[in-house]
Amino acid sequence: MSGIEIGLASLAAILILIYTGLHVAIALALVSFVGIWLLRDNPEQAARILSLAARESISSYLFGVVPLFVLMGLVVSRADIGRDTFDVANRAFRRIRGGLGMATVGANSIFAAITGISIASAAVFSKVAVPEMVRIGYSRRFAAGVVAGSSILGMMIPPSLLLILYGIIAEQSVGRLFIAGIGPGILLSVAFCVGIWVMVRYFAGFTGTPQPVEERQMSAGAAARDTASKLLPIVALVVLVLGGIYGGVFTPTEAGAIGALGAIIIAVAKRRFGPRALWGVTLETGHITAAICFLIIAATMYSRFLALSGLPVFMTQWIIGMDVGVYGFLLFYIAVLILLGTILDSSSIMLITLPLVLPVAAALQMDLIWFGIITVLAVEIGLLTPPLGLSVYVIKGALDDRSISLNDVFVGAAPFALIMLLILILIVAFPWIATGLL
Secondary structure, three states, rough: OOOHHHHHHHHHHHHHHOOOOOHHHHHHHHHHHHHHHHHHHHHHHHHHHHHHHHHHHHHHHHHHHHHHHHHHHHHHHOOOHHHHHHHHHHHHHHOOOOOOHHHHHHHHHHHHHOOOOHHHHHHHHHHHHHHHHOOOOOOOHHHHHHHHHHHHHHHOOOOHHHHHHHHHHHOOOHHHHHHHHHHHHHHHHHHHHHHHHHHHHHHHHHHHHHOOOOOOOOHHHHHHHHHHHHHHHHHHHHHHHHOOOHHHOOHHHHHHHHHHHHHHHHHHOOOOOOHHHHHHHHHHHHHHHHHHHHHHHHHHHHHHHHHHHHHHHHHHHHHHHHOOOOHHHHHHHHHHHHHHHHOOOOHHHHHHHHHHHHHHHHHOOEEEEEHHHHHHHHHHHHHOOOOHHHHHHHHHOOOOOOOOOOHHHHHHHHHHHHHHHHHHHHHHHHHHHHHOOO
16 A cells, blocks of 8 residues: 555544544554554554654643643632623623623633633533523523533633644644634624524524513622622733733743632632642643643654655645635635534544644645634534534533433524634635734
8 A cells, every 4th residue: 555545544544443432542543553554564663653753742841831721721610700700791781682691602701711611611601501591581402502602612712722732733823823813702702692682583482582680689889899809800810811921921831820820819719719629620630631632642643644654745736736725725624624523522623634734724825823713613613513512412411401402402502503604704704803913
């Protein structure tokens, strides 16, 4: 077999192994080892090449950003700051039609800016927002769909673990990726709110008929103090982390450390966090970080194997030879990402596809920061699509309401997946949405 044939066979082998239940990192490492063995006809050389890839892949200072932002997100989640953001947003949107749904989107937007983890948002707001929305008259499927749709903001609004992962794989500035995520994240939040208003106004059969939210009796001064006590710590943390990065005061890794410390101080000050909780989130941070690093090591191995096979060069020449142009390539690429999203999780999709497509994107002279935003948003649509839709499964698992089926959550999330697709088309057509702040 030629190197190209071995490379193509590796893609099929990886998908089959993952679909049969093998962990994606093991599948990537195993296929890489066998592939290099076949290419070099020497198992010892294959092992040597992969051991070098493992050693070099996570030795960079930049990798410190992963555990630090994970720790910050877990502390914020455990300290019940998600409920605080929901209360503040609910107070701001209560007089608007569909206001509680918009409050969920607004709270998720703020929460995303201090966690960067979609799954954390899905788990928190499925417990906080869904019961409250159902109580005032929203349909169960729409309430679950609002949480599922808005939870993906955690991977678009910086800091985002997927943007960090893309930056590592594509060797792009994480800080620039964070800045590029601001415009699309805000646009997506606004589009979700507009979509909720339209659905509540014209499709009451789908959304249910919400009643006005009864506000707890509280004087204006007490309400202002309550809002300030809940909102100011959140704003302070966001300004500290993102302001430090954008102002050039901190590197992303330093900002992660400052943010984690700030989150712990805020949680302790609110008396929602003690030594036992700190130990628990530290262990969980270690588990998540180990899993992410293992994935990155395996992806680096796979990239080395693909480079030796010659498949990326072949694909680059083939696509350029077809003369489909930037938009033709993007159309095919986005379709593949969304299709893979029906069977794989977000990080797996990026680890498999990026080593192949990044050389093509570079050859087409595409802005790799803009390409990263397109990639993350297209991949995130997969979190809402059946049969795997990871956010949907997290929400179903976190809900105590057995009357909400998995199908209900998928149906409720479908309009938000469509909104995401429309925003993705806008970002492709108008790159300045992502790159305007750079």
